[in-house]
Amino acid sequence: MNILIKSFYRPHLLDRCLRSIYERVSDAKDIEITVLDDGTPQKYLDKIKQKYPQVKFEFSKFRDEKIKKLDYHLQGIEQYHDVRIPTDLWYDAIAKSSDFLIITEDDVWFVDDFNMHLYAQEMEKYNIHLLKLGRILEKDSDIIPHHQLTDTISYHQPHFIIRSKKFYGILLNNTAHIRTFLERCQLLPKRWVMQLWVMYDIPMGMYRKDYLLFLWKDKYKRVIEQLQLKNAVEWAFRHKGKSKYTLMTNRVMATSYRSSASFNAFNIEENFDLIKFNHILNELWLNGQFDEYQNYPNDFSVDYIYNILAEKENTEFAERWKKWTESFIEMHKES
Known part of the structure; x- marks a missing residue:
């Protein structure tokens, strides 16, 4: 049996996803769990490997280039823009999987027990x-x-x-x-x-x-x-x-409306920097200062992330994120 997890630059959410699998999926130890990563820096994945040594990793052909682009963006060298999607990675992983499988994403987690x-x-x-x-x-x-x-x-x-x-x-x-x-x-x-x-x-x-x-x-x-x-x-x-x-x-599963990996697909709040937002949470998570299970099994509380952003960045950035996440929820009401 296989669980495939599409992942891109949100290890703090990937951790939440994996933890929920091992706590909620009753036969998780007998399931092959593979992270299909498209652009998460190695230092973050090394921590994931330490926490979940059974998990396997496969990488897209775009990964290294996207990591460089993320770094350039954070340094202010150039704005991130890359709309390439690693569909060949996903398709090939599915093709060699079990007859029944789950394919999910890093911002999704199990909220109840499940016997796959x-x-x-x-x-x-x-x-x-x-x-x-x-x-x-x-x-x-x-x-x-x-x-x-x-x-x-x-x-x-x-x-x-x-x-x-x-x-x-x-x-x-x-x-x-x-x-x-x-x-x-x-x-x-x-x-x-x-x-x-x-x-x-x-x-x-x-x-x-x-x-x-x-x-x-x-x-x-x-x-x-x-x-x-x-x-x-x-x-x-x-x-x-x-x-x-x-x-x-x-x-038995839920998703977060506090972040997005679709940096180029939409930006509800004009000029809100989702890459910088994810970077702040990623770094805090890496250093043990972000609780990946906060408010579980529900989504992260707005106040929790708002206070982090206000302290680590500034109140204006926190307010822009709050407006963004409210608009993001509104956009998905009909989905």
Whole structure:
């Protein structure tokens, strides 16, 4: 069995993730845990290795270059900019993994007990291709009804507008602005995209390997949500409803909204320096001055990080971060 963890320059969060695995996953010692790192300086990973000697590491071909760019940014030599994604590293790791696996990220942790081997057996028995471990869909129950499969697993099947891969490709790509037109004219069902998200969940899902590889099957193995959703539609049509998409009745994973590794993808608070923010917490963690389990199993408290930033940097920086994290949460409310 395998757990893969995508990691980039947030060892203070990676520590939280790994600690939760060893405390909450009942069979963790029998699971191969691999960190797929894309740009974390070695001094941080050395501490992770000391704390979790069983963990394996694999590195992207961009890692060394990205570490240099992070250093240049912190020195004020040049602004960090690098949008390359190590999809080949992730894809190859999945390809050589067990038939059922978890792929997650460094800012995700287990909040409840979980027996991975038991649920692999359940997934095999009920032909489950995706078991969501961190989603709560009560707010969408009128749109995506789900039904109990076992005492701890419920399932839901997506409802398609038209059973046409080409049609969904046009919608997801917004070809010729057709989706925009249909939405403006209110000709699409309410929250139709949520039906597709039933079939995909990174980074809080346990997958059948063959299904996950199909989702990421494109020539360049690009991990772009529209592509993965389009592939999920194709899989569903090919298998004619035989695959099951499920979720835990009680969530067992959660994620943080206090940081981001997507430095170039968005910056809600203009000019807020996420790299500098992560650097401050990373250094404190390295020197034993940051509690990676603060407020566990919930997210880090705002006051805890705010006070750190105010003391180590200044109040203005702390205020900018507070505004950033509030906006980050707001942005993900519908996800």
